[in-house]
Ligand SMILES: Cc1cc2nc3c(=O)[nH]c(=O)nc-3n(C[C@H](O)[C@H](O)[C@H](O)COP(=O)(O)OP(=O)(O)OC[C@H]3O[C@@H](n4cnc5c(N)ncnc54)[C@H](O)[C@@H]3O)c2cc1C
């Protein structure tokens with residue numbers, strides 16, 4: 302089966318939703334695709350224990366009212382099957398989608414770095430724990446340590462607290478001086494300042510990072526380095542994430558230029574590839590406000606509403622400055638490169654220890670010699686860690702981009718052998 | 726609030742509120758673990774957002790990500806032994 306649309310938008314977070322709403326006025330046929338079961342992306346995630354977000358409800362209502370926008374949730378991109386054509390899969394079907402223009406709004410993921418004990422059940426990402434809680438993971442009465450870096454630590458701790466957990470410690474790797482400099486700039490973004498005050502927690506510890514998770518079959522304690530001191534904190538969960546990394550792999554695989562770990566775009570959110578736009582955190586980490594403005598600019602620009610797009614550039618600049626500030630003050634301490642020991646698992650899919658990878662000259666060599674990055678996640682976790690720890694560029698994707706069903710793969714195979722119309 | 730959803734996790738009957746993910750159901754029904762790694766360790770959901778693939782389980786005969794799948798009535802979920 303094949304469908305054609307004028308505009309395909311990949312990712313239905315703040316950027317993708319804003320792009321679809323902006324573009325919808327044109328009357329063009331628009332498809333909005335996301336692998337999550339509902340729209341909203343990372344921040345406006347739906348679920349049993351998720352709060353309601355007025356901004357998201359507003360965009361959802363506008364999308365529902367736009368007859369020319371079709372939403373495909375729980376839908377993944379499996380492969381590129383031609384120029385301007387992708388193979389999609391949902392739990393029931395797979396189909397090809399042809400597009401005239403594409404807006405990539407694939408967002409960002411957490412940087413998850415390996416340390417001894419990080420494979421123990423009970424250890425999750427920081428945003429990861431927040432996402433799991435929104436989906437209904439029970440944490441009432443549990444002792445939680447949050448660690449890593451970035452504003453997400455406070456947001457995650459707040460979600461855990463609201464769900465009845467007890468926060469034992471929030472370990473932020475950035476120094477007190479850096480955090481103070483960040484805080485002093487916040488009045489320029491009053492909403493962000495208010496949020497920081499609301500979310501602040503007395504267990505917040507600057508210049509602290511996780512050293513080891515301890516436990517037998519499950520995490521039971523965490524060792525944290527606070528300046529020069531080492532402390533051990535008993536806990537039931539450790540939520541640890543070292544900031545965000547743009548999801549650039551799909552853009553890179555399609556042929557868009559990537560620089561400084563982000564999709565390169567111009568003032569109208571156009572990538573280096575004709576007919577392909579990108580917006581939101583896949584073009585650099587900047588929070589949901591920047592993602593929404595960029596999404597709207599891309600949506601307007603893609604359907605030729607250039608005046609509407611240009612009218613938003615001042616707003617984008619305002620939020621871009623905030624993004625620059627975040628980047629500057631939460632930069633990772635090079636000391637974190639010594640988090641894993643030689644026998645710490647780096648590649649969780651294939652159980653490859655860090656030592657077996659670090660002794661190689663490049664990611665390619667490491668893959669050849671150790672199976673690192675060859676598993677189900679295709680290096681989205683260990684490749685990102687290797688990027689931080691060893692300075693290696695992230696790997697490109699191979700089809701299928703995510704583990705896919707056999708019928709979808711046959712579909713793709715039939716196409717590449719130039720069979721006429723492949724069936725589902 | 727709409728009524729509870731009934732599903733099976735490793736053969737055990739579980740009732741959850743609508744909107745509950747299969748990842749949450751694994752915790753509600755047991756220790757939350759999803760699979761056994763190559764080296765024999767139990768593993769549980771890590772990223773919560775469809776990236777790490779640690780939460781893969783079998784749902785009605787298909788391999789799916791527990792963190793990106795909401796529970797639906799009658800679902801049969803098997804974690805990897
Ligand atoms: C786990 C996590 C939790 C966060 N929590 C908060 C918070 O509490 N507060 C806050 O201010 N900020 C939070 N953030 C930051 C947040 O990412 C941004 O503020 C905002 O959501 C960025 O919007 P976006 O549209 O660019 O991307 P996202 O919101 O990341 O949306 C991208 C969407 O695209 C989907 N996607 C990606 N690739 C594909 C593909 N190939 N095929 C189909 N779909 C795809 C993703 O699943 C996702 O739904 C969080 C980030 C993460 C990673």
Ligand code: FES
Nearest residue numbers: 773775777778792
């Ligand atoms: S927990 Fe990482 S993919 Fe589900």
